[in-house]
Amino acid sequence: MSDVVLETRGLVKHFPITQGIVFKTRVGAVRAVDGVDIQLRRGETLGVVGESGCGKSTLAKLLVGLEKPTAGSIVVRGQDMPKLRGGQLRRARRNIQMVLQDPYTSLNPRMTVGDIIGEPFEIHPEVTPRKGRARAVQELLDTVGLNPDHINRYPHQFSGGQRQRIGIARALALKPEIIVCDEPVSALDVSIQAQVINLLEGLQNEFGLSYIFIAHDLSVVRHISDRVAVMYLGKIVETGNDTEIYERPTHPYTQALLSAVPVPDPKLRGRRDQIVLEGDVPSPADPPSGCRFRTRCWKAETICAEQEPPLEIRPRSAHPSACHFAEVREVLGTA
Amino acid sequence: MTDIQADIDVLPGLDPHAPLLEVTDLHVEFRTQYGVAHAVNGANFRLGPQETLAILGESGCGKSVTAQAIMGILDTPPGFVTKGEVRYRGIDLLTLPENQRRKVRANRIAMIFQDALSALNPVYTVGFQLSELFRVHRGMSRQDSKRRAIDLLEQVRIPAARSRIGDYPHQFSGGMRQRVMIAMALALDPEILIADEPTTALDVTVQAQIMGLLADLQQQRHMGLILITHDMGVVADVADRISVMYAGKVVEEAPVYDIYARPAHPYTKALLESIPRLDMKGQELSVIRGLPPALTNIPAGCAFNPRCRYAQDVCRHDPPPPPYAVAPSRTARCHFFREVLADE
Numbered sequence: 001m002s003d004v005v006l007e008t009r010g011l012v013k014h015f016p017i018t019q020g021i022v023f024k025t026r027v028g029a030v031r032a033v034d035g036v037d038i039q040l041r042r043g044e045t046l047g048v049v050g051e052s053g054c055g056k057s058t059l060a061k062l063l064v065g066l067e068k069p070t071a072g073s074i075v076v077r078g079q080d081m082p083k084l085r086g087g088q089l090r091r092a093r094r095n096i097q098m099v100l101q102d103p104y105t106s107l108n109p110r111m112t113v114g115d116i117i118g119e120p121f122e123i124h125p126e127v128t129p130r131k132g133r134a135r136a137v138q139e140l141l142d143t144v145g146l147n148p149d150h151i152n153r154y155p156h157q158f159s160g161g162q163r164q165r166i167g168i169a170r171a172l173a174l175k176p177e178i179i180v181c182d183e184p185v186s187a188l189d190v191s192i193q194a195q196v197i198n199l200l201e202g203l204q205n206e207f208g209l210s211y212i213f214i215a216h217d218l219s220v221v222r223h224i225s226d227r228v229a230v231m232y233l234g235k236i237v238e239t240g241n242d243t244e245i246y247e248r249p250t251h252p253y254t255q256a257l258l259s260a261v262p263v264p265d266p267k268l269r270g271r272r273d274q275i276v277l278e279g280d281v282p283s284p285a286d287p288p289s290g291c292r293f294r295t296r297c298w299k300a301e302t303i304c305a306e307q308e309p310p311l312e313i314r315p316r317s318a319h320p321s322a323c324h325f326a327e328v329r330e331v332l333g334t335a
Numbered sequence: 336m337t338d339i340q341a342d343i344d345v346l347p348g349l350d351p352h353a354p355l356l357e358v359t360d361l362h363v364e365f366r367t368q369y370g371v372a373h374a375v376n377g378a379n380f381r382l383g384p385q386e387t388l389a390i391l392g393e394s395g396c397g398k399s400v401t402a403q404a405i406m407g408i409l410d411t412p413p414g415f416v417t418k419g420e421v422r423y424r425g426i427d428l429l430t431l432p433e434n435q436r437r438k439v440r441a442n443r444i445a446m447i448f449q450d451a452l453s454a455l456n457p458v459y460t461v462g463f464q465l466s467e468l469f470r471v472h473r474g475m476s477r478q479d480s481k482r483r484a485i486d487l488l489e490q491v492r493i494p495a496a497r498s499r500i501g502d503y504p505h506q507f508s509g510g511m512r513q514r515v516m517i518a519m520a521l522a523l524d525p526e527i528l529i530a531d532e533p534t535t536a537l538d539v540t541v542q543a544q545i546m547g548l549l550a551d552l553q554q555q556r557h558m559g560l561i562l563i564t565h566d567m568g569v570v571a572d573v574a575d576r577i578s579v580m581y582a583g584k585v586v587e588e589a590p591v592y593d594i595y596a597r598p599a600h601p602y603t604k605a606l607l608e609s610i611p612r613l614d615m616k617g618q619e620l621s622v623i624r625g626l627p628p629a630l631t632n633i634p635a636g637c638a639f640n641p642r643c644r645y646a647q648d649v650c651r652h653d654p655p656p657p658p659y660a661v662a663p664s665r666t667a668r669c670h671f672f673r674e675v676l677a678d679e
Binding site for chain 2: 051052159161189190191192193194195197198201216218219220222223224256257259260261262263264265266267268269274276277278280
């Protein structure tokens with residue numbers, strides 16, 4: 001399809017584990033991201049969900065070029081990002097920006113809001129001429145719903161939700177096509193969370209942005225995403241549009257994850273099909289053989305330990321699912 | 336060592352027929368260099384045996400401070416309880432001398448915290464921290480207390496408890512650490528357990544494990560449980576009654592089914608409407624405009640009035656609304672609760 005704005009193929013990131021002080025020897029690797037293929041289309045939101053330690057944030061860092069992949073490619077506008085250097089890389093990065101999780105630590109406390117939002121213009125001076133910068137920053141503040149007169153204030157003078165708006169304004173400054181949002185609302189209270197989600201959706205319609213939306217909160221992801229990818233231990237185990245994932249999940253991990261989310265309706269108490277997983281996520285330094293979910297899976301058989309199930313469309317799964325025994329199971333109950 | 340268990344039953348004024356826990360008109364303030372922050376401004380609630388009361392609210396609404404005041408672990412100064420009563424079986428804990436209050440803590444009322452890694456001591460093994468409770472509060476020998484510690488870890492379903500007793504907190508995963516803290520809270524068979532955001536730092540699959548464990552233990556021990564949280568999903572799953580707090584006041588108190596079906600306070604209603612739901616793909620989320628008030632400068636009248644769509648002059652100028660009886664055992668602090676109830 002021609003309107004794919006971002007595509008990754010076989011993206012891998014391994015962090016080496018070393019031993020020794022003078023002579024460092026490599027004794028293993030944390031396989032944070034281990035072969036991820038995603039496609040993002042223009043104006044679309046791709047949600048990425050998974051538990052802590054599944055590699056979501058490493059994926060985000062790879063996409064914006066904060067980490068170098070061990071293998072694989074990230075193609076944006078026909079260019080393979082990890083291969084670019086110097087000026088080419090700098091220009092390519094303009095196109096893909098990031099909103100970070102914690103609005104309290106991701107803004108420099110010694111810089112004014114104007115400097116924070118204007119800093120991308122310093123690094124990419126060709127975007128806006130020096131004279132027009134103050135004006136551009138004020139327009140950005142207005143776009144994200146902050147008072148343009150507050151340009152000289154410092155981050156501590158703003159509340160959590162307002163700070164996240166500043167982070168969003170900074171990401172918008174270079175007019176990117178793609179914004180990677182890494183847990184943008186998880187540090188915020190519910191009432192503020194709704195404001196920020198609505199803002200992100202409004203901006204998407206206004207500027208035709210594409211989002212990669214990473215979160216552990218499945219309800220938020222469902223609300224904002226067109227398509228969803230479920231990650232477990234560095235791999236995508238199931239992907240599809242939001243109804244496929246939420247109403248007809250076929251991978252046992254997706255089913256367990258969905259069934260664990262509490263629904264704010266006491267009438268459904270005890271009537272939901274709750275799957276409680278035993279144990280914890282295995283260490284990504286030493287993932288199980290075959291299917292990585294088999295150690296916690298109730299469907300696991302010998303084949304699961306021997307063969308790794310590829311992410312593909314299967315007889316009983318109309319969307320790609322990485323399970324030998326993929327099968328639809330409704331877990332959300334009467335909605 | 337004195338046998339504290341023996342004295343605990345002779346706490347003066349203990350009345351086994353009085354309500355398990357009753358908080359009346361509790362006020363807590365923090366005196367800081369920037370002014371006095373009114374964190375709790377008249378909290379009222381009651382808890383019975385085997386009942387689960389959820390205290391629901393956003394950050395800064397006073398829910399954790401209320402718990403700290405009940406436990407008697409408020410940072411003083413700057414925090415002071417300025418008014419109110421916390422009665423456990425008829426005894427006002429706030430007027431109890433510290434040496435007697437200490438017997439109530441952990442023995443009768445125990446608490447678990449949000450972040451288990453910072454609540455446990457990093458330089459002692461889990462086994463030491465657990466058995467310490469038995470040695471100090473029960474005067475048990477090292478051997479006996481160690482045996483009890485292993486029992487407890489098994490009760491909270493930690494695999495291979497016997498071998499893990501010598502591990503330090505950082506060697507456990509997040510979910511396992513939370514189990515250790517639950518074990519510690521339950522060690523002395525309390526009648527009341529206060530859980531302050533017990534699963535906020537955990538993943539949903541682990542959250543389901545922990546909430547299931549808490550429910551089972553509550554059943555077995557007939558404990559009263561106060562669950563402090565901002566997650567309306569968790570509350571819907573486990574609570575019997577809900578107290579919604581805003582700016583240090585309980586603005587609505589009701590049985591769980593009633594509150595989700597038809598909220599009576601505009602704040603509760605707005606909160607329920609602003610959560611994205613898994614089983615519903617909504618349109619635009621409805622938003623509570625504005626920000627929660629600064630606790631040093633709470634608006635006159637009803638504290639929610641600047642953000643409320645029902646607000647009228649009476650909300651801004653009259654004294655804060657009293658807890659109107661909406662139905663039997665259901666209250667709401669809103670002059671217009673009838674309108675809120677009638678709205679879809």
